Amino acid sequence: MSKPTTRIWLIRHGETEWSKSGRHTGSTDIALTEQGRKQASALAPFLATQTFDVVLTSPMQRAIDTCELAGLGDQAVIEPQLHEWNYGIYEGLTTADIRAEAPDWSVWSSPVPEGENAAQIGARAQALIDRLLSGGASNIALFSHAHFLRTLAAVWTTGKPSLGAHLMLDTATVSVLGFEREVRAIVKWNIQQ
Structure with missing residues (x-):
C-alpha cells in the first residue's frame, strides 16, 4: 500500500546532439554533449539536499552519465523499465x-x-509505479528520458498515458511526484538548475 509521504523524483538526462535537434532517441545510445555534462553536474548540489532510499537509472549511457555527474552514481541500480520508448x-x-x-x-x-x-508505455510505467510503491521506499530518484518520464507522470496522476502530451520536459530537469493528502499529484515539474 502506498504511503502519502512517498516522493518519486524524475530526472531527465542532460542534452545530447539528438535531443538538441529533436530527433527521437530510443534505442540509439547517444552520448551527452559538453553542455549536457554541465547540465547534469549542475543537478548535484540540488540533489545533495535529499536522501534517496532508491536510485534507479535507465540502462542508456546518457542517463547513467547524468546520474553519475549529478552525484548519485554510487547508489544507482540499472532499471530496464526506465528505457525510453522504442x-x-x-x-x-x-x-x-x-x-x-x-x-x-x-x-x-x-x-x-x-x-x-x-x-504499451503506459503499462510499463504502471508496472514500475506499482513495484516502487510496494517496495516501501519514501524517496526515490529515477534517471530516464523525456517521453517515458512524461508517461510515468501521466499514469501516476490519471492512469492515462495521453496526459503526457501536455507535460513538457526539458533536458537535465527535476520533477517530483507525490501526494496531496491521499491523492497522487505532481509536486514539482520541469525544474532546471
Whole structure:
C-alpha cells in the first residue's frame, strides 16, 4: 500500500546532439554533449539536499552519465523499465520528418511501426509505479528520458498515458511526484538548475 509521504523524483538526462535537434532517441545510445555534462553536474548540489532510499537509472549511457555527474552514481541500480520508448522505424527522425510521410502523426496517439505505442508505455510505467510503491521506499530518484518520464507522470496522476502530451520536459530537469493528502499529484515539474 502506498504511503502519502512517498516522493518519486524524475530526472531527465542532460542534452545530447539528438535531443538538441529533436530527433527521437530510443534505442540509439547517444552520448551527452559538453553542455549536457554541465547540465547534469549542475543537478548535484540540488540533489545533495535529499536522501534517496532508491536510485534507479535507465540502462542508456546518457542517463547513467547524468546520474553519475549529478552525484548519485554510487547508489544507482540499472532499471530496464526506465528505457525510453522504442520508436521503431521512427528512430532518429524528428516529428517534422515523420509528418512528411504521416501528417498529424503524434507519438501520443499514432501507431509506431515496429516500436511501442502509448498504451504499451503506459503499462510499463504502471508496472514500475506499482513495484516502487510496494517496495516501501519514501524517496526515490529515477534517471530516464523525456517521453517515458512524461508517461510515468501521466499514469501516476490519471492512469492515462495521453496526459503526457501536455507535460513538457526539458533536458537535465527535476520533477517530483507525490501526494496531496491521499491523492497522487505532481509536486514539482520541469525544474532546471
